[in-house]
Amino acid sequence: MTSILADSSKSMRTDRNTYVGNRFVHVKNPHLDSMDEDILYHLDLGTKTHNLPAMFGDVKFVCVGGSPNRMKAFALFIHKELDLEGNEEAIQDICAGSDRYCMFKTGAVLSISHGMGIPSISIMLHELIKLLYHAKCCDVTIIRIGTSGGIGIEPGSVVITDTAVDSFFKPQFEQIILDTVVTRSTELDKELAQELFNCSKEIPGFPTLIGHTMCTYDFYEGQGRLDGALCSFSNEKKLDYLQRAYEAGIRNIEMESTVFAAMCGLCGLRAAVVCVTLLNRLECDQINLPHEVLLEYQQRPQHLISIFIKKHLGQHRLK
Numbered sequence: 001m002t003s004i005l006a007d008s009s010k011s012m013r014t015d016r017n018t019y020v021g022n023r024f025v026h027v028k029n030p031h032l033d034s035m036d037e038d039i040l041y042h043l044d045l046g047t048k049t050h051n052l053p054a055m056f057g058d059v060k061f062v063c064v065g066g067s068p069n070r071m072k073a074f075a076l077f078i079h080k081e082l083d084l085e086g087n088e089e090a091i092q093d094i095c096a097g098s099d100r101y102c103m104f105k106t107g108a109v110l111s112i113s114h115g116m117g118i119p120s121i122s123i124m125l126h127e128l129i130k131l132l133y134h135a136k137c138c139d140v141t142i143i144r145i146g147t148s149g150g151i152g153i154e155p156g157s158v159v160i161t162d163t164a165v166d167s168f169f170k171p172q173f174e175q176i177i178l179d180t181v182v183t184r185s186t187e188l189d190k191e192l193a194q195e196l197f198n199c200s201k202e203i204p205g206f207p208t209l210i211g212h213t214m215c216t217y218d219f220y221e222g223q224g225r226l227d228g229a230l231c232s233f234s235n236e237k238k239l240d241y242l243q244r245a246y247e248a249g250i251r252n253i254e255m256e257s258t259v260f261a262a263m264c265g266l267c268g269l270r271a272a273v274v275c276v277t278l279l280n281r282l283e284c285d286q287i288n289l290p291h292e293v294l295l296e297y298q299q300r301p302q303h304l305i306s307i308f309i310k311k312h313l314g315q316h317r318l319k
């Protein structure tokens, strides 16, 4: 696919990230200014129906992840960790009127689910970024806390992404706009990744590392699994691909990081991807860990992010 498109220069364009001084969340769409109202349909919010600056103007940290239950659990956890006022029952799903995504706010922290895969997170991010823009938010850090398949590392390890790459190991995301392929950078904030890694040193219970993350369009064939409903390659081909990925510096595979990095980078959000690995793909394809172990693994990125947020809010005591 890449080589065909590379020949057709008329249908390719490159979008570059631009970072602005004060880091207001910004949109890059001249049409929005002329709209009388902006309805954020999948979030069940809007500029006429809700006072977005009053509801969200103080947001400084946004955490996103695939599962609604995980993101609710994270909101409750961070509420407790930050010792915020109000009881847990007050933390209600702000998007309850839509059954696409869920959203919880506690203090300056917003926790949102994004479903599975690039199309799902991309829709959520368009509406979230517009929400933060309408709310006049500035200096916002956004972190994806997810799960992934590891390559050559112990299951339960946490990978902080330095670069998100596509299935060809390229640090780019190809967005098809009308009939044009627009190539966007998937660069993430290196300082933020390092800062998160430094926070991980305070948690002795599990290994954390910085590495490249591969983002695919599919969980089965797209990630070289032999156990899907369709498979046309051998075990040798699978292992050759994953081994080459490892040699290219890739340590885990998931399904959202490239579009996440591209969209956040273009709109002035400091972004990071922190995913726990559920298995070592050089050894197996099926996720066969007991439910309690999976739950504990999913809490690892949350624990790390809570230390990071507490540090930024001046609430963290060094051990």
Ligand SMILES: O=P(O)(O)O[C@@H]1C[C@H](O)[C@@H](CO)O1
Binding pocket: 065, 066, 067, 115, 116, 117, 145, 146, 147, 148, 219, 254, 255, 256
């Ligand atoms: O945030 P989650 O844990 O949902 O991310 C990964 C990538 C896919 O969305 C999903 C596949 O199981 O898990």
Ligand SMILES: O=c1cc[nH]c(=O)[nH]1
Binding pocket: 147, 148, 149, 150, 219, 223, 253, 254, 255, 278
């Ligand atoms: O192997 C895995 C595990 C979780 N998520 C993925 O995308 N792949």
